[in-house]
Amino acid sequence: VRNRASLTGAAREVFAAQGLEAPLDQIARQAGVGIATLYRHFPTRVELIDEILADAVRTYVAIADEALDMDDPWAGLVLYLTETFRLSATNRGITELMSMRLPDSCQTEGFRTELFQKVVQVVSRARDSGAARQDITVEDIVLLTWANAGLVGAAGDIAPTAWQRHLGLVLAGLKASAEGDPIAAPMTPEQVRAAMTARGRECTGNH
Amino acid sequence: VRNRASLTGAAREVFAAQGLEAPLDQIARQAGVGIATLYRHFPTRVELIDEILADAVRTYVAIADEALDMDDPWAGLVLYLTETFRLSATNRGITELMSMRLPDSCQTEGFRTELFQKVVQVVSRARDSGAARQDITVEDIVLLTWANAGLVGAAGDIAPTAWQRHLGLVLAGLKASAEGDPIAAPMTPEQVRAAMTARGRECTGNH
Numbered sequence: 001v002r003n004r005a006s007l008t009g010a011a012r013e014v015f016a017a018q019g020l021e022a023p024l025d026q027i028a029r030q031a032g033v034g035i036a037t038l039y040r041h042f043p044t045r046v047e048l049i050d051e052i053l054a055d056a057v058r059t060y061v062a063i064a065d066e067a068l069d070m071d072d073p074w075a076g077l078v079l080y081l082t083e084t085f086r087l088s089a090t091n092r093g094i095t096e097l098m099s100m101r102l103p104d105s106c107q108t109e110g111f112r113t114e115l116f117q118k119v120v121q122v123v124s125r126a127r128d129s130g131a132a133r134q135d136i137t138v139e140d141i142v143l144l145t146w147a148n149a150g151l152v153g154a155a156g157d158i159a160p161t162a163w164q165r166h167l168g169l170v171l172a173g174l175k176a177s178a179e180g181d182p183i184a185a186p187m188t189p190e191q192v193r194a195a196m197t198a199r200g201r202e203c204t205g206n207h
Numbered sequence: 208v209r210n211r212a213s214l215t216g217a218a219r220e221v222f223a224a225q226g227l228e229a230p231l232d233q234i235a236r237q238a239g240v241g242i243a244t245l246y247r248h249f250p251t252r253v254e255l256i257d258e259i260l261a262d263a264v265r266t267y268v269a270i271a272d273e274a275l276d277m278d279d280p281w282a283g284l285v286l287y288l289t290e291t292f293r294l295s296a297t298n299r300g301i302t303e304l305m306s307m308r309l310p311d312s313c314q315t316e317g318f319r320t321e322l323f324q325k326v327v328q329v330v331s332r333a334r335d336s337g338a339a340r341q342d343i344t345v346e347d348i349v350l351l352t353w354a355n356a357g358l359v360g361a362a363g364d365i366a367p368t369a370w371q372r373h374l375g376l377v378l379a380g381l382k383a384s385a386e387g388d389p390i391a392a393p394m395t396p397e398q399v400r401a402a403m404t405a406r407g408r409e410c411t412g413n414h
Contacts, residue, residue: 099361133379140372143358147373150357151350154306158405159398161391165347166354168390172340173380175387183375184368191366198365 015093064118074131100200133179213238222300271325281338307407340386
């Protein structure tokens, strides 16, 4: 039991700092156990990721709940994007998880389904209130999350709040008042699912 | 001479598909030469990157020239972002180069300096015309380029035009009419330079 707690503690830190493809032997070393002990507790990388990241997705669900509790639907959308982007700026593992699916059997995916349903509501409330543009979809939130991940990776520790600037420009573009010329179509739900599934296989296929 | 041409042809394809940290022995194999021949022509990875990517930066310069030739400064900004994001969506090597600096001695950096000066003009024309918001800077163009790179990487071949959707939302936010509540400050020139220098060292430090 104590080994397992050391392993999850070390994995949480290492995944946050280095992402989900971090070397497992480094996690074992940081936990003060051998690699064989790690494999006994977590026979595959995906089981360790699932153990660590399920909590992170639950945190996203809590943010969505908070957004849905707000009287002002636009403020709810702003809160959801701001707080999830903030988390992503400090945790590379969460950021990577948001562009990949784990196998459906993982608890993480159960929480993700719940999250997705709530973010649909965050978006539709903002749209229905007339504050957000009428053509945005939940897939746009996914798209912006991926864009945010890219700039966070590039800006690194050197411009740690650059994500706030991008978010400010994006929010200005999401407002109903910014809806002018037609823009390209959003991603389809099938595209989002397929892209995330492909990346999940890429990451968790190795040990 | 023939070996060198084979090597640069192979490097162009491999860097475009896999990015700038692609294995050099794969480039040699694809060129039909041994790794020793590769190292004879390009003793370090950065020399090979510089040979291949200088052309790419020149293409960006040509796009900036085209943007500056347009009578409508806003249309020029739209053209610059659209065409450079389009290139980035199909060439992972260029995308990565745009978030890292090579050593100053590289010809790529000479073209980049030229590019930067021209993009400053693309942005200031759009601002001065009153079409773009007054608070945008050339560092915002860099930031958006990094964001675009992130979503292109995540959407992959499955949603190959997702970048157009993000760009549409961002352009709506860049318009003068979208300038409302104050947003976070842009990155400073020093932050952009330091972040790109750090990533350049990370990539070209290995062989």
